Amino acid sequence: IELKGANNQSTLQLIDISGKLIWNKDLNSNNDITINLATKKYARGVYFLKFQSIQFHRIEKVMLN
Secondary structure (H helix, E strand, C coil), X not given: CEECCCCCCXXXXXXXXXXXXXXXXXXXXXXXXXXXXXXXCCCCEEEEEEEEXXXXXXXXXXXXX
């Protein structure tokens, strides 16, 4: 996962289809960030990747196979 424009008050979350928080990471950087998220431990299916900062909020649908 590559993030541009993260700041020290940003978070990245992985949420399952039922809305349950599966994974959470507080981002403590004022630079672009690359995160490797190991997904083998999660069941196949649809998830949502949510990025939130002071200025920006985005949710992307992710399919794990």
